[in-house]
Amino acid sequence: MARSTKPQGEVTRGTTHPNRLRRADRWTAATQGRLLRSVPRPLAVDLGYGASPITTIEFHARLRAVAPALEVVGIEIEPDRVAAGRAVQAAYPGLSFVRGGFELPVDRPPTLVRAFNVLRQYDEDAAWRAWDDLTARLDPSGVLVEGTCDEIGRRAVWVTLDRTGPRTVTFAAHLPSLERPSDLAPRLPKTLIHRNVEGEAVHALLADFDRAWAVAAPQSVFGARARWIAAVEHLAATHPVCASPPYGGRSRWRLGELTVPWTAVAPSR
Structure with a gap:
């Protein structure tokens, strides 16, 4: 494999902590x-x-x-x-x-x-x-x-x-500290973060996920996991959601995860 004499890219800030990933x-x-x-x-x-x-x-x-x-x-x-x-x-x-x-x-x-x-x-x-x-x-x-x-x-x-x-x-989120799913918006990858605006698919997904989260509020008496699962199931009625293993299903949702196909958030270009 051909190698460049100079590394390609820029030095990052380097911030890291145990268990961050x-x-x-x-x-x-x-x-x-x-x-x-x-x-x-x-x-x-x-x-x-x-x-x-x-x-x-x-x-x-x-x-x-x-x-x-x-x-x-x-x-x-x-x-x-x-x-x-x-x-x-x-x-x-x-x-x-x-x-x-x-x-x-x-x-x-x-x-x-x-x-x-x-x-x-x-x-x-x-x-x-x-x-x-x-x-x-x-x-x-x-x-x-x-x-x-x-x-x-x-x-x-x-x-x-x-x-x-x-x-x-x-x-993916730590559910006990999550106020609403759109709190994840600042963590969107660079290809999507500036697309979280009206008219873009990722914005619609997060907005509807917030609404699903609100609808699922009564499930909070059973804990944050139950509310997240109910919200994902509600979201799946209007958006494509990976609902089968290994990417989806209750075993993954209970961990505070939601995986969707790229087509569900792809930018309009």
């Missing part, structure tokens, strides 16, 4: 575990992991639990961040750290790429180009999981893409 990791292990077990020498990349390697270490542990043969490579532009990862990698078989960027300097096309809180600093056009660049480097069966979350991981939204483009969008 637990929701995305849990979802990825559940929905992509079969894929990771089905290919020879599966490789997962954690792109732009930040100032600490902790979330890459957690990513490695959670995915190896469902795909023991998986190798994980953490990639960062900043040399000091790479050094911090290399200082601990010997303790984690199958985990390594390299310097790089969107060019993905690994020895084979990855089965999975995770890029969280990486594209927030780019403009929308650059984010679309990054999606194209990253998906072109995937294994033919591979996926890209790209999204954003808040500082402690209570609110997150991510898009799953394959080499043909975006396939699904997942909204």
Whole structure:
């Protein structure tokens, strides 16, 4: 694989905390575990992991639990961040750290790429180009999981893409602290965040989800999970919702997740 002499991309702020990406990791292990077990020498990349390697270490542990043969490579532009990862990698078989960027300097096309809180600093056009660049480097069966979350991981939204483009969008929240589903809007990926306006599909989805949340208010006596499940079921009457495993159904909804097809939120272009 051809390698650039200079990493492609910009250094991120590097903010990270333990368990910040637990929701995305849990979802990825559940929905992509079969894929990771089905290919020879599966490789997962954690792109732009930040100032600490902790979330890459957690990513490695959670995915190896469902795909023991998986190798994980953490990639960062900043040399000091790479050094911090290399200082601990010997303790984690199958985990390594390299310097790089969107060019993905690994020895084979990855089965999975995770890029969280990486594209927030780019403009929308650059984010679309990054999606194209990253998906072109995937294994033919591979996926890209790209999204954003808040500082402690209570609110997150991510898009799953394959080499043909975006396939699904997942909204995930810590339900006891959620006031309304549209509180997730600030976590929309860069390709969608500026589209949360009247006339765009993502705006309609979130507005209707808020209405469904209000309708489901009586379920709050049974807890936030019951209210979320009822709201998702109400939303499904008017919007396409992934309602079957592994992406949907009550087992996923009770975790504070909602996954919809990309077509449910795709921007008007």
